Amino acid sequence: MLALGLSWPLPLHLSTHLTGDPGGDTGVYVWNLWHFRRELMQGRDPYYTSALFVPTGRADLALHNYTVFTNLLSVPLQPRLGLIATFNVLYLALGVLNAYAMFLLARRVSGNVVGAWLAGVLFAFSPFLTARGTAHFSLVAAAPLPVFLLLLKKLKETLRARYAVGAGLTLAWALYCDPYYAVFCVLIAAANLGYTMLRVTRDPGAQPPRAVLRVLDGLLLLLIALAAWSAVAGETLLRSGGLQIGLSANTPMLLIVLILALRLTLSLSLRSRLEPDLPFRTWAWLGAVGVMTASVALLPFLHAVVTRIADGEFVSPHIYWRSSPRGVDALAYFMPNPNHRLFGGPGHDWLQRERLDGFAENAAALTLAAPAVILLGFWHRRRALPARWAFFAIFFALLALGPFVWVGGVNTWIPTPWAALRFVPGIGLVHSPGRFAVVVMMAISVLFALAVTELLGRHPRHRWPITAAIGAALLFELAPLPRPLYSAEIPRVFRTIADDPRDVRVLELPTGIRDGTSSTGRCSAAAQFHQTLHGKPLVGGYLSRVSANRVRASRRLPVLDALFTLSAGDTLTPEQRQHAFAYRARFLRRSRLGYVVIDTSRASRHLRHFTIQVLALTKIGQDGPYELYVP
Known part of the structure; x- marks a missing residue:
């Protein structure tokens, strides 16, 4: 019920609206569900696609943020509910799953059901996850993180191999939700092991030099x-x-x-030393069990990655010391929920202005209610915060700040641990360190559960009024009501394309090739969202990682090179124009282009006129800004 209430009015529009703009990243996540099921039903490997980048051959999706977990859940639902309703139902279900996973972890740590339930609500509907629900659907699937930490806790307590197997399976689950979450699990395990084994003490006999x-x-x-x-x-x-x-x-x-x-x-006079509470052989054995289990569960993914490496298509973002992507601003932690419609506006607008990648990548508020409850729970009797969870919160909060600390939009150049960790192979695949804030929220949720347990134990006669007051304050701050919604209606011109039984290709303008770190031309995710209706392969496309080889192969085609140049707002050289006209017949044959759709609200006049001329287009329809042409 909370998932329905805190997403209102989405439950009234499950088949017609989305929580994010389908012309942005949300459109790609809808495409993920559609593409995965289509490939599976046709007996093809869903880790590869021929639906994009016409006419340069199929692409693999190993490094794409493919949301395999939710894709699998969607397979039986799509025929019954429809694509949009399936997407929304899964979005709501993920909120419930996040809450339950956090509840299990918090109950194990605190021993209190009420505190654990409130911690589940705090985590599942936190500002971080609510903001990601407007664009980054994969990050909403955060349940593997608390489950992984819960299994690590049980593994340490029992040393049973079944929990190592469970941790390995959860690591694979995390990757199939979002690859970043697999990296987060690795860092969580490393931080947990480091905290357990490393001891830092003072040497009372030493004299400072x-x-x-x-x-x-x-x-x-x-x-x-x-x-x-x-x-x-x-x-x-x-x-x-x-x-x-x-x-x-x-x-x-x-x-x-x-x-x-x-x-x-x-x-x-600080001294550090390793004091493993168990023999190294035991940790190595349990770790090997977990790694082997994860490897088996990840075989489809690993096969696609190995194939990509063999083809020279593996893409890893370049890491620069000074100009790597920044994390969240330090002030983003200490503001009210920026999703709130009553008091979140100033924070929302400031976060939106601060970064090119917008609000969804910057929201990391810890809320006002959670820190207040934690202070009340532990400050009254001068009790120290539980060291392990305070360490987790602080360590990952530093990582989420990125390589250098930003405060109020000013780069202080103060380095964080991420300044060094980003150069570690595998770990450096995290291109957006601000997303570590989800682990911070998890640690804060555990501290919140412990604080609630402390308060209820301190005042047993007033446990229900205290619970009601904390719950009401928490729900009031977390509620982003009413949720902004975006229409999922697809213009009618794409129905015309869908009704054509021919095996032809579609070009939407502006066009280009885009990934999470670069853009050639001006590609919009709307094209892939529209593809979920018409089903025909597209020129260009948007995936999380696209190799430079793919871009070069496309730009070697003179027509595409010219279209990418004009789509980006640049001017054609006389040579580009001449080559495009000379190559057009071969391009049309090779691409089997059947339709061209021009979004006049985004395409420049030069792009529109050039395309009509070079491809000899005839207009056959229009719906709003979308003009439909055939060669």
């Missing part, structure tokens, strides 16, 4: 002065006689943080 501390203090003062001078004066060069030294805030801040860490270690 005073001379070394003075040198470090002097270096700190010098670096702080340099950073301040560079920031105030705007200077990027330090001149001394004929010597010029380049300055930026990045290097001084990195050195300041490293020297501060070294000084703290020396002044407190």
